[in-house]
Amino acid sequence: MIEIKGVYFTYPTGVEALKGVSLTIRDGEFVAIMGSNGAGKTTLVKQFNGLLKPAKGEVLVDGVNTRKVSIASLARKVGFVFQNPDNQLFCENAEEEIAFALKNFGFKEETVKSRVTWALNLLGLTQYRQTSPFMLSGGERKRLALASVLAWEPKVVVLDEPTIGQDFEQKERLRQFIVQLNAQGKTVIIVTHDVEFVADCGPRVVLMAEGKIVADGNAKEILTDKELAFKASIVPPQITQIFLGLADFGLPTDVINVHEAGKILLDFLKEEVKP
Amino acid sequence: MSVFEGFRFRHVSSPIHRLDPRVKFFYVLVIFGVAIAFLEVLPLILLFLIQIPFVLVASVQREWIRSLKGASFLAILIFVVNFAFGYFGGFYPSSMSPWEYPLAMSLRFLVLVESFSIFFLTTSPDHLSLALEQSHVPYEFCFAFTTAVRFVPVLAEEAQTIMDAQKARGLELEKGNFIKRVRNYIPILIPLIVSAIRRSLELAEAMESRAWGATEKRTNLYVLKMRSADYTLIAISIGMVIISIYVRLFITIPSLTMLLT
Ligand SMILES: Nc1ncnc2c1ncn2[C@@H]1O[C@H](COP(=O)(O)OP(=O)(O)OP(=O)(O)O)[C@@H](O)[C@H]1O
Ligand SMILES: [Mg+2]
Numbered sequence: 001m002i003e004i005k006g007v008y009f010t011y012p013t014g015v016e017a018l019k020g021v022s023l024t025i026r027d028g029e030f031v032a033i034m035g036s037n038g039a040g041k042t043t044l045v046k047q048f049n050g051l052l053k054p055a056k057g058e059v060l061v062d063g064v065n066t067r068k069v070s071i072a073s074l075a076r077k078v079g080f081v082f083q084n085p086d087n088q089l090f091c092e093n094a095e096e097e098i099a100f101a102l103k104n105f106g107f108k109e110e111t112v113k114s115r116v117t118w119a120l121n122l123l124g125l126t127q128y129r130q131t132s133p134f135m136l137s138g139g140e141r142k143r144l145a146l147a148s149v150l151a152w153e154p155k156v157v158v159l160d161e162p163t164i165g166q167d168f169e170q171k172e173r174l175r176q177f178i179v180q181l182n183a184q185g186k187t188v189i190i191v192t193h194d195v196e197f198v199a200d201c202g203p204r205v206v207l208m209a210e211g212k213i214v215a216d217g218n219a220k221e222i223l224t225d226k227e228l229a230f231k232a233s234i235v236p237p238q239i240t241q242i243f244l245g246l247a248d249f250g251l252p253t254d255v256i257n258v259h260e261a262g263k264i265l266l267d268f269l270k271e272e273v274k275p
Numbered sequence: 276m277s278v279f280e281g282f283r284f285r286h287v288s289s290p291i292h293r294l295d296p297r298v299k300f301f302y303v304l305v306i307f308g309v310a311i312a313f314l315e316v317l318p319l320i321l322l323f324l325i326q327i328p329f330v331l332v333a334s335v336q337r338e339w340i341r342s343l344k345g346a347s348f349l350a351i352l353i354f355v356v357n358f359a360f361g362y363f364g365g366f367y368p369s370s371m372s373p374w375e376y377p378l379a380m381s382l383r384f385l386v387l388v389e390s391f392s393i394f395f396l397t398t399s400p401d402h403l404s405l406a407l408e409q410s411h412v413p414y415e416f417c418f419a420f421t422t423a424v425r426f427v428p429v430l431a432e433e434a435q436t437i438m439d440a441q442k443a444r445g446l447e448l449e450k451g452n453f454i455k456r457v458r459n460y461i462p463i464l465i466p467l468i469v470s471a472i473r474r475s476l477e478l479a480e481a482m483e484s485r486a487w488g489a490t491e492k493r494t495n496l497y498v499l500k501m502r503s504a505d506y507t508l509i510a511i512s513i514g515m516v517i518i519s520i521y522v523r524l525f526i527t528i529p530s531l532t533m534l535l536t
Contacts, residue, residue: 087436088441
């Protein structure tokens, strides 16, 4: 469980990025943190593994104050996948890249081997086992970064903008993957601008604006609220916008994904327009 | 990274910021030369002090103090090494105490840092490039130079992000003996270098595709012109040269040891 209690944070440059944020994320939850550029999302998630420490207030991970322990020991519990994979890849090949963290955490030799194989397989990277990370495509590098974190099976996985630069197929796979991770009992926290992606996953949504949390609820509530969306400069999913426009026909306005929409429309047409 | 902050330009307007960079550079060179010419503590202290008004007029005291703080470690190192060699090897002028010569060496270093810090704190990379161009340095070099200067803080920020990313994978920088610690920096240096190279290639492509170097003869929107303040600074600099030559040739500077006893 991650508890954020009245956290304030200011960068050395004087930018006040968090202004009193309180949030509790329970074990096994699936949370999407959304909001405009510069809202403080990255700053907030960096508090979860102690990369940044609050100036005021406190962050507790499983009851342990992040100020009191090292980043490495927090990282064991909270895996963090950075927005830009180039910030972390440095090894000769994919295999070593994944083994790096495992060695840091002091896993046994055999465990390291089996975990590496497992993680490569998990993200469809097995054929790149001996390939230099720098030769991989952007999307593949991103998956390798993810694999290198999942390998040590952290309890909580934080993904900063995981969908950027992924083609449709990879995005869909990523979505299934994330949902599956969550179903296995992992806490998953994603930071994203991709409303359609969130609509398809249907997690709890935490909306941020200017260093504060402005809304917190399930995806349906948050994504169909036009005013809220405007405040945090996100746009409701396209399908929601259509349904908001069709409200006069007695259609529901809280539709966020295409499958759901298809069913409702089909039922509606069957009723109204008899062939 | 705070050492970089002590050299990083910020847009402020002050009489010092408006000075012609060529003149400022000349002044820095003069300070440099004078600092090399003297090995006595007194003139070096003087040299250190006469630059403080510049710092105050330019109101960059916070950054300036930062740069000195960053340099103080090296200054202390210089003192210790020189003292050790002088004291145990007996290499110091007989008119001085063993601590005076090392003190002068580290003061000299501080004076140099101080003057370069003032120069970079008050000269925008654009002005610097203009100055180089108008001194007939080929434009490619000017551009490369100013780009390099401009990317230092970007690189420093990136290094921070990379450190964060590796710490999140359980890397502990402060762990192990000396060699292990140095090796701990490999996971930071490699991504940093790779991304710097990648960025420079991307920058080159972006520039080529925006027709960089298409015109043979470049003209500038702004042209540097010397003003009265610039001539004043030149006069001051030349004055300093003359005075120090005179002092060097005709006056024996008492050592601190002699004054104190
Ligand atoms: N390293 C830093 N130093 C100084 N200020 C920073 C730093 N990182 C972020 N900021 C500032 O803090 C504020 C919040 O930034 P943050 O990166 O948390 O936003 P974000 O919500 O993740 O935005 P984005 O959607 O663009 O990723 C911004 O105003 C930003 O300019
Ligand atoms: Mg961000």
